[in-house]
Amino acid sequence: MKTRITELLGIEYPIIQGGMAWVAEHHLAAAVSEAGGLGLIGTANAPAEVVREEIRKAKELTEKPFGVNIMLMSPHAEAIAKVVVEEGVKVVTTGAGNPGKYMKMWKEAGIKVIPVVASVALARMMEKAGADAVVAEGTEAGGHIGEATTMTLVPQVVDAVSIPVIAAGGIADGRGIAAAFMLGAEAVQMGTRFLVAKEAVVHANYKERVIKAKDIDSTVTGRSHGHPVRSLRNQMTREYVKLESEGKSFEELEYLTLGALRKAVVEGDVTNGTVMAGQIAGMITKEQTCKEMIEEMMEQTKKLLGR
Secondary structure, eight states: OOOHHHHHHTOSSSEEEOOOTTTOOHHHHHHHHHTTSBEEEEOTTOOHHHHHHHHHHHHHHOSSOEEEEEETTSTTHHHHHHHHHHTTOSEEEEESSOTHHHHHHHHHTTOEEEEEESSHHHHHHHHHHTOSOEEEEOTTSSEEOOSSOHHHHHHHHHHHOSSOEEEESSOOSHHHHHHHHHTTOSEEEESHHHHTBTTOOOOHHHHHHHHHOOTTOEEEEOGGGTOOEEEEOSHHHHHHHHHHHTTOOHHHHHHHHTTHHHHHHTTOOTTTSOOBOOGGGGGOOOOBOHHHHHHHHHHHHHHHHHO
């Protein structure tokens, strides 16, 4: 399937793997790229040298293009912005901030820059700043989210910008991909589905929790202080919601989640850790390789679009 995104990124299929903190490391990124999509290394709050190491390890596993997701709020963002140039990374996606100040350096290095946006205003701003494409991410997604749904956000962003749009949030199979294309997107970004990939270095408890999740199992914490995060319900989210309803400060609430994502992903504590996942967790029923996932989804998509 050729779109402006597959041409821009030099990939076979219009599927991008989300840059999930603690999950999107070199094994997963390389496997997705090898399977014809675009794998991403998620930097989260990792120091620049750790990111450099991850990039080099991914290069040992694949010769195909892969990217790096940079969380601009990270204290290491500036150093990582330079590392991607030094290591010859082809694609950068960004979240939690404006990549404007790095744009010139990245462009001169030939890096394709794709910010994640949750509104039309931000999409327009990113296009003006020189972005090559944008990821329009709906509130159905796991992790940090905006307010608009994918179904409403994607067509409005498509109408507002001339650069290609990638749809994200609530997409788990060929039906979601076909729907995204109908809304005007030229690729999709998926996180939750790849959480349970065989190549994802994620604790078995985390994967099992996602596979066993029902349609109503995700919840959003942090709406009251403007930092909403979607994850699966557990002891930690119940405690967070209780304290939030009592009007506790952002600092007090954040203390509750300190290191909680690592606790779930690495240590397998899905009771007190943060089990970030999107609303489509209820659609995920098994572990597969990235290749199996992508081929199955593309087969479905082609059938639907062929109708």
